[in-house]
Amino acid sequence: MTTPLSGPAATHASARTSPPGAVRTATEPAITATGLAKSYGDKVVLDGIDLHVPEGTVFALLGPNGAGKTTTVQILSTLVPADAGEARLAGHDLVGEADAVRRAIGVTGQFSAVDNLLTAEENLLLMADLHHLSRREGRRRATELLRRFDLTEAATGPAATFSGGMRRKLDLAMTLVGDPRVIFLDEPTTGLDPRSRRTMWDIIRGLVDDRGVTIFLTTQYLEEADQLADRIAVLDGGHLVAEGTAEELKRRIPGGHIRLRFADPGRLESAAALFTATKRDDEALTLHIPSDGSVPTLRAVLDILDGASVEADELTIHTPDLDDVFLTLTGSAR
Missing domain, CATH: 3.40.50.300 (P-loop containing nucleotide triphosphate hydrolases)
Known part of the structure; x- marks a missing residue:
């Protein structure tokens, strides 16, 4: 210029x-x-x-x-x-x-x-x-x-x-x-x-x-x-x-999940039997279910729990943030 x-x-x-x-x-x-x-x-x-x-x-x-x-x-x-x-x-x-x-x-x-x-x-x-x-x-x-x-x-x-x-x-x-x-x-x-x-x-x-x-x-x-x-x-x-x-x-980044916490080991065991590809923590009484963070996915999980009469004490949703996007897609992660 x-x-x-x-x-x-x-x-x-x-x-x-x-x-x-x-x-x-x-x-x-x-x-x-x-x-x-x-x-x-x-x-x-x-x-x-x-x-x-x-x-x-x-x-x-x-x-x-x-x-x-x-x-x-x-x-x-x-x-x-x-x-x-x-x-x-x-x-x-x-x-x-x-x-x-x-x-x-x-x-x-x-x-x-x-x-x-x-x-x-x-x-x-x-x-x-x-x-x-x-x-x-x-x-x-x-x-x-x-x-x-x-x-x-x-x-x-x-x-x-x-x-x-x-x-x-x-x-x-x-x-x-x-x-x-x-x-x-x-x-x-x-x-x-x-x-x-x-x-x-x-x-x-x-x-x-x-x-x-x-x-x-x-x-x-x-x-x-x-x-x-x-x-x-x-x-x-x-x-x-x-x-x-x-x-x-x-949404392009894997790692999103629904985290369920239960009151006792029995409920955790019952819930774990309802879903595949889950990650459980017996000490914390939690179950991680892979999720894309969408409302239909959340509704489906709740419907499955309700249909089996399994009650969760706490539910939280984790979706990847831009930090996850950045670290996954750039050289910082390699």
Whole structure:
């Protein structure tokens, strides 16, 4: 990407959007990519991945360190060229219409691009200048974003004094000055405390629900993907090894079960005789029955127990979570 900018503001200003009110194509996906590949020397970082991200959704890309998540963001945001493959963002070809792509996207990287020597308001006004907004429009957007991100009271304070959560909010607010249609968030809550992380989740979800933007999210926090993402892809060793909704991915992983606890060994014995492929614990008086976590499966188990007049004291359901998905599908488990 060619740009005259350098320093903290460059990350944000690399993505200027089309004017407010421009016609937006609702039928075309926000992001499509086919066969994206990238190597650095002998190291293959991406090995021909395909992506399809509908407009107005949150798409999460998961993977261990070195899986290629940040490289994917860098390619799609025009920061580095792909070795092979093609992509379209917001209706524009990644290579042939790179300037149009930059006008349609915003990027918030792993490390804050806030200028510590400026106040929150000055950081936003700087971004407005870089987006060539009029002074009046720049001040209007800065005021609106300070309010939206609950930074009005801190607007005139130096960014160097901000907490981690405040800096990340300002960082994201700076990305929004250009009114992007697609926003790349590369591990946006790294280092935040749980309360600040949840505040960021609310803000991110609000951007989709209220403004209709598309979020491309990379994260190491599996709960974050579970909470935010409409669809999740798992990247490992340069390959996409799985994609789907959180629930679809969880159902692909074995290990779900219904746990029954009984009052005495006799009832445990009677129940064990009713089911096959179970795991029992005579000391804890529990029986584990394989389950996909669905209501029909649970109903069938209860019907079998009821038909045999066997009563369980306690029933709990365990379904795989995204931790199980991650560990099963990526190199961390091998």
